Amino acid sequence: MSEGNHSGVTEFLLTGFPGLHPQYRGLVSALLFLVYFLSLVGNATIIFLFAADRRLHKPMYYIILNLCMCDALFSTTTLPKIISKYWFGSGSISFLACFIQMYFVHYLSSVNSLILFLMALDRYLAICHPLTYSNALKMSTVHILSVTAWIISNAGPLMMVIRAYPLPYCASNVINHCYCDHIGITVLACTDRAPYGFPAFIMAMIFLLGPLAFIVFSYSSIIVAVLKIADSSGRMKTLSTCSTQLIIISLYYLPRCFVYLASNVGLRFSVDVRVVIIMLYSLCPPMVNPLIYCLRAQDMKESLWRQLNKRSISQKTQVSAVCS
Structure with a gap:
């Protein structure tokens, strides 16, 4: 069968969580909706705090702004469809829409990885090269690097879609997933997947392990620099400035590395797991x-309290005006 012939396949069916008992579908959909709602809010x-408070217009917070935009877009790309499956029984997704979703899933994952790289670069320069930090990482430089991250992340996902779309799906x-990704789609093709799967795997590893390698190097250098500080309170204060980013980076990379490592050492999971x-x-x-930003980043926490106090004072003023 020639490539480009979809053999009548006009849509795909997303199973979500394959082994989920029907009586728990309502609970799972409500939980997914809560996750989506909290992610957006x-x-x-x-994003609102950054726009409203010019004191947050610093390189580190501009990088966080990019990460927030990426996170909100990723949640919007993946969650509404699987929520509708459990709420309305609508698990089908059109052939074209599935590939569009696949593109954005891999694209936003690549952007996320590069933004985390910029986070590590920011802390590396601030702690290991403090004298040159303000000149090396100006706001204009961060703008250029951020835009570059959003642009170059197109390459891998676009290549995946262009190569996978014409395959014969018969x-x-x-x-068996909650959203369309490259592996989930291409395993359904009636052809040898290796010529398509291996380049996609290499591209994914470049965008995953490339930034991770620098992140490991940067935080190793940071630890060495911190250990050279004689004052223990100074060491703790310096470490606290990068603890937020380290927590966020760990949440992103550690589970992914665990899954890749487990698969390479022969540890297999059931589809549900x-x-x-x-x-x-x-x-x-x-x-x-x-939540981590608001609890751990001092400037962000103070900005949030200022905005809440402003609203509280405004409401009290309005109540007083009405009562008088």
């Missing part, structure tokens, strides 16, 4: 990250 709050159209793990490391960080 949390990331929108950070077998099952059931995707695999889907749950992927959903946890894909969707928990967008929900948890804004």
Whole structure:
């Protein structure tokens, strides 16, 4: 069968969590909706704080702003469809829409990885090269690096879609996942997957392990620099400035590295466990990250309290005006 012939496949079926008992579908859909709602509200709050408070217009917070935008877009790309499956029984997704979703899943994951690289670069320069930090990482430089991250991340996902879309899909159209990704789609093709899967794997590793290598190097250098500080309070204060980023980076990379390592050493998961793990490391960080920013980043915490106090004072003024 020639490539480009989809053999009548016009849509794919997303199974979500394959082994989920019907009586728990309502609970799972409500939980997914809560995750989506908290992700949107949390990331929108950070974006609002950045727009409303010029004191946050610093390189580190501009990088966080990019991460918030990426997290909100990723949640919007993946969650509404699987929520509608459990709420309305609508698990089908059109052939074209599935590939569009696949593109954005891999694109936003690549952007996320590069933004975390910029986070590590910011802390590396601030702690290991403090005298040159302000000149090396100006706001204009961060703007250029951020835009570059959003642009170059197109390469891998676009290549995946261009190569996978024309394949002959003549077998099952059931995707054992909550959203369309490259592996979930291409395993359904009626052709040898290796010529398509291996380049995609290499590209994914470049965008995953490339930034991770620098992150490991940067934080190793940071630890060495901190250990040279004689004052223990100075060491703790310096470490606290990068603790937020380190927590966020760990949430993103550690589960992914665990899954890749487990698969390479022969540890296999059931389909249900695999889907749950992927959903946890894909969707928990967008929900948890804004909370970490507000609790750990001092400037962000102060900005949030200022905005809340402004609203409280405004409401009291309005009540007083009405009563008088």
